[in-house]
Amino acid sequence: MRIAFLTAPEGVEEVELTRPWKAVLGAGWTPRLVSTEAGEVQAMRHLDKAGTYPVDRVLTGRTDESFDALVLPGGVANPDALRMNGTAVDFTRGFFEAGRPVAAICHAPWLLVEADVVRGRTLTSWPSLATDIRNAGGTWVDEEVHVCRAGSSPLVTSRKPDDLDAFCEAFVTVFAG
Template sequence: MIQGKTIAFLVAPEGVEQIELTEPWRAVEQAGGTPRLVSIRPGRVQGFNHLDKADTFPVDLTVDDVSAAEFDGLVLPGGVANPDMLRTVPKAVQFAKSFFDAGKPVATVCHAPWTLIEADVVRGRTLTSWPSLQTDLRNAGAEWVDQEVMIDTAGPNTLVTSRKPDDLKAFCQAFLDAFGS
């Protein structure tokens, strides 16, 4: 599958939905890949179980110190605050966009497509997400569908999207398959 591949997980310092970080992270490790936590500043990121603080996780690298060339794919976990903060940080948005420019696979879950909307990379693509993003995605030129996983290959890269924590099993399998090809 993704044996020997390095996968970036882009997360803001606060507000990531913990299970949307930890389940895909574990899936990458179990498939023989190396997950790396990238954030907008060094230190630790705060996970949340919906609105309640959960665990913290150490940042491996910051967006100031990395490029898409160092990774084989990108995962954008959700939560509401996480992508809302990321989309306001130009270097984070550019980092996400650089995977599209390089033709590398990207996977997002829940509210994470907000970062992709800001990067202007969803036009002409078909995505799913948390339902409240459907108007934002349509306004950005994407087609929105309500299904547990959407795999879009219409652009320069494979884009795997999912709606919510209940979809994580299917999401993890889909992005591992996409990242492994």
């Protein structure tokens, strides 16, 4: 399976990128870093710069058909930048339209709100997104990990880096079918 990890050029929370990446590799799948710009992605440890990671594919259009699933790492700046990029929003929405599974952690559901895919779904996130999720027609829950099977596309969400073990286990199980 080919798994897209969508990030902005900077601001992705490093551990929310690297731990799920390792889980994908551990499952025997192929992760690919997709971003809105070529080069490298600047990761963060909360507000401090961390490592950089090479971009495998530049998002130039709706290229979701070449991936089996999507992982959306968090960080505050990452999903905030992505939700302002129409191509990133369309790319994300395409996974839901195609019925492919999606996993999002921390602030990443901001992109799901912008893509208008949370209506009728139950999900969790960083607590400050609860009102945004409710206003977009979703149900917010305060859980370590939540798997929502409403609609055609399974959605796995978690709140924060402390939830990464449960998040990785859940999305690998869901992605495996």
